[in-house]
């Protein structure tokens with residue numbers, strides 16, 4: 271499990287206490303999250319106990335009204351929203367420039383099972399390097415990604431590391447703030463961390479049984 275910061279790591283670890291997994295604070299942003307996750311995966315593989323699933327987890331901004339504060343989102347697509355080029359005609363993702371990738375897809379069945387266990391919504395979770403701070407940017411992201419429910423800063427980096435190791439990936443986010451105009455008074459980080467702990471309590475049996483049977 272790769273969270274960004276220690277409070278997220280602790281929120282997950284409080285609920286997820288079995289053996290055979292690791293919960294790390296991998297750092298904020300896609301680059302550090304990728305480096306930390308790849309290091310953890312390599313270390314485990316070299317010691318003969320490779321991981322079979324990687325989960326990016328933490329708090330996120332939720333697109334309104336679909337992902338209200340305190341709600342949970344399980345990504346069926348993890349998409350890098352700002353990996354590309356700005357052109358006079360608008361943003362062009364790197365894939366349309368002829369290289370790279372911008373989306374990773376978690377296993378369908380696992381996404382369905384996790385959503386059923388927690389009541390989470392499923393949809394695209396965007397990875398951004400800059401937190402959205404205006405209504406215009408939020409609207410532009412939704413126009414480009416109509417299925418987006420949330421934005422955060424690590425999922426795509428974690429997914430790239432998992433893909434490099436041939437390991438499936440999930441992203442699970444609890445909504446701490448709306449995506450849109452910057453309003454620190456509207457953040458509900460405590461509620462989102464509590465929602466994360468509650469969700470991981472319900473997810474633990476699903477993830478553990480998937481780890482044992484579906485590799």
Ligand SMILES: O=C(O)c1cccc(C(=O)CC[C@H]2O[C@@H](n3cnc4c(=O)[nH]cnc43)[C@H](O)[C@@H]2O)c1
Nearest residue numbers: 274298329330331401402421422423424447449452
């Ligand atoms: O200063 C701000 O306006 C601001 C607004 C929201 C979040 C931040 C952060 O620095 C938190 C980044 C951290 O938390 C995740 N996160 C939470 N909400 C969002 C969001 O709306 N957009 C992107 N990331 C968010 C993120 O994954 C980081 O780990 C600052």
